[in-house]
Amino acid sequence: MLPIDLFKRMRIIAASIIFFTTIVFSFAQESEGSLIFSSVLTPETCVNSTDYSATSNPAAVINHLPVSGYIFYENRYNLPSLSVKGFASSYRTKLGVFQVGINRLGDKRFATSRYNFGLARRFGPVFSCSVRFNYFSHTMVGEREVGTLFSEVGILCDIKKNWVLGIHIVNPEGAKIDYTYYSEKLSSLYSVGIAYKLLNVAKVYSEFEITNSNTYLFGGLNIEMCRGLQMQGRMSFVNPVQFLGLAYLQKSLVCHVGFHHTLPLGWVSSVGLGIQFNN
8 A cells, every 4th residue: 555645646647748748749839039038948926935946936035045156048949149148146144145147148149137125024934025226228239238127025924834925026116228220128027826736746826927019827836756856837827828847856955947939930959957955
């Protein structure tokens, strides 16, 4: 007879296989502003309490060890000019957790970059908050570099045992970037999500996002297949956006691999590696 914990784990795995199979054989449209917002590498932009991305909820770094670093690469349609590379790092001090990051899309002919610097602090046992400042720049051969600043706020709250509430706001001031003959308003993001930890082996979450031109309602599932190996999935109930990924999580090491398919361009894949340790 199977132990009760193993039986529960097998039931969750069986349900997740059905969930992920639906994702893999779906077609999706890519969400807007993927350089300003989250990479497909980390599917939770709002309620992931162990996030390593340079673009997801900045309050998540409060859960890292005192020193952490993360690099990633996102291959879009096998086109180097559309691919994204990035780096994120955090360092804990008495004032809070300082964080820096950079994302870059493009090549020598055309590129957009996002640089950020922020501070995250924990207020009591359940509430964490972060403020991050970003510089977004655009470069093109034969043209001068242009850029602008915008802000970002992230909140994580352990509202109840096994329940986490997340809030993520990007560019609330509506910053604009001034080109030679015109100005363009950068996208803004308002996101709120809630996650529930199930049987210590899975996390189910839902997230509502509003951008300048779209509204998304996401549902997702992260499940620990075996010690340290996690399967991650995310799908939209409003617009057809899906994600499938694997993560290897240990105390000092994290590896991510992610995939999604977009119409009509094709596949987007991503890989990342992170480390964290005590100083």
